Amino acid sequence: MSPITNEIFILPLSLIMFKNILGDIEAGVGKPLKFNLMYPSMSSLNFTELATRHGYVSEQHTVITEDGYILTMFRITKGRHCRRPIRKPPVLLMHGLLMSSDSFLDSGPNAGLGYLISDLCYDLWLPNIRGNYYSRRHINLDPDVDKDFWDFSNLEFGYYDIPASIDYILRHTKSTKLNYIGFSQGGGTFVIMNSKRPEYMKKTGVAILLAPGTKHTYTRSTLFRLLCETYLLYFPLLTDIGEYEALPLGGIVQKLSAFLCKDTIIASSGCRLALGLLYGPHPGSMETETVKVLFQHFPAGTSVKNMAWYGQSVNIDAFQNFDYGAIKNLQVYGSVQPPAFNLSLVEVPIVIIHGRNDFLASPADIEWLASKLPNLLEDFYVEEPLWNHFDVTYSRLTSKYILPKISEYLKKYSH
Incomplete structure (x- = not known):
């Protein structure tokens, strides 16, 4: 066996072996002990507590999807530095793979997009996709018992979760449209939604996609490719032994990362260094305190099936549905090959913002996406040549390099 093959074999079994051990240890680590162990002061705070700590007023809302998932969505009603009436329509800000809405606050009020966009006087809503720690509930299914809870990937995010979030926001605000901002997976799933449910295109003014993740054929992140291919390779084994949840908050990877990186x-x-290898190096972009805080909320959990979908995406030159294999594909799709998402149907005005040093969502894959969109307003490269994938959520330089372009298009589609 090669070293890489050995790693692929050992990784999922090691996670299973040590998951319960570390979980038992962490079960006794409450807020006082975390304080004594010098965890970051923000590590035990949820979204509303984080926002309140910095003087922002936030709300927590509950959204129920058509297929019964119970999602948690947060709202910042007005930025601390907003000195004018709230602009309309509302803005939806969607997180990326293995993240939560907390990712837009973790770099603090001077850099986190959750703070910065609300400071521009927008009514900002931040959903959480099914399977992360804020949206780990269902009206009938128990995620700790029922495997059907975890039978989802990118398609369900786009077909159920984003539409449910949009409808809730529009009902609550009595608005006819909103503006959408999606990072990474949150950009790719927006495209899926519009290709599958075109009725939602009339509900979006403009979509700003930040390093959108669709196909990952040319990803330069060896660690990302290894991780996703591991889940794809062991997808049947993991589901056979009852492992349906991938990289949850409180799991071995997150708890060990949080402990070491504090x-x-x-x-x-x-x-x-690990973040640089995974997403692209950018010295000086991320504050050390942000590194310490982000691992308290990342990874935030998803399904093994979703990670297997990403394993498929790095090995094919297409943006398509989950591949079950020829026999089940015939049953599910009526064809041997899973159908690709029809991007020609996505007529929403779209802006893409990304960096040249993005290891995960490579410029080549994003240029492919840009070439397929019929109503692309701008394909914008960040001026900083070392801008990488994680800079979108965690760089101290967001207000300099991406906020102006976000603000430009939000203004054009707001009143």
Whole structure:
């Protein structure tokens, strides 16, 4: 066996072996002990507590999808630095793979897009996709018992979760449209929604896609490719032994990362290096304190099936539905091959913002997406040549490099 093959074999079994051990240890680590162990002060705070800590007023809302998933969505009604009436329509800000709405707050009020966009006087809504720690509920299914709870991937996000969130926001605000901002997976699933449910195109003024993730054929992230291919390879084994949830908050990967990266020296060296290998190096872009905080909320959990879908996406030159294999594809889709998402149907005005040093959502894959969209307003490359994937959520330079372009298009489609 090659070293990579050994790693692929060992990784999922190791996660299963140590998951319960570390979980038992962490079960006894409450807020006081975390304080004594010098975890970041923000590590035990949820979205509303984080926002309140910095002087922002937020709300928590519950959204129920057509297929029964119970999603948590947050709202910042007005930014701390907003000195004028709230602009309309509302803005929806969607997180990426293995993230939650917390990712838009973790870099603090001077850099987090959740704060910065609300400071521009927008009514900002931040949903959480099914399967992360804020949206781990269902009206009938128990995620700890029922495997059917975890039978989802990108298609369900786009077909159920985003439409349910949009409808809830429009009902609550009595608006006819909203403006959409989606990062990474949150950009790709927006495209899926509009290709599958074209009636939602009239509900969006403009969509701003930040390093959108669709196909990942040319991803330069060896770690991302290895991780996703591992889940794809062991997808049948993991589901056979009852492992349906991938990389949850409180799992071995997240807890170990949070424990190690709470140390300032380790965070500024080893943890920063790991992020650079995964998403692209960008020295000086991310504050050490942000590195320490983000691992308290990341990874946030998803399904094994969703990770297997990403394993498929790095090995095919297409943006398509989940591939079950020829026999089941015939049953599910009526064809041997899973159908590709029809991007020619996506007529919503779209802006793409991305960087040249993005290891995960490579420029080549995003240029492919841009070439397929019939109403692309702008394909914008960030001026900073080292701008990478995680910079969107965690860089201290967001207000300089991406906020102006976001603000430009939100203004054009707001009143």
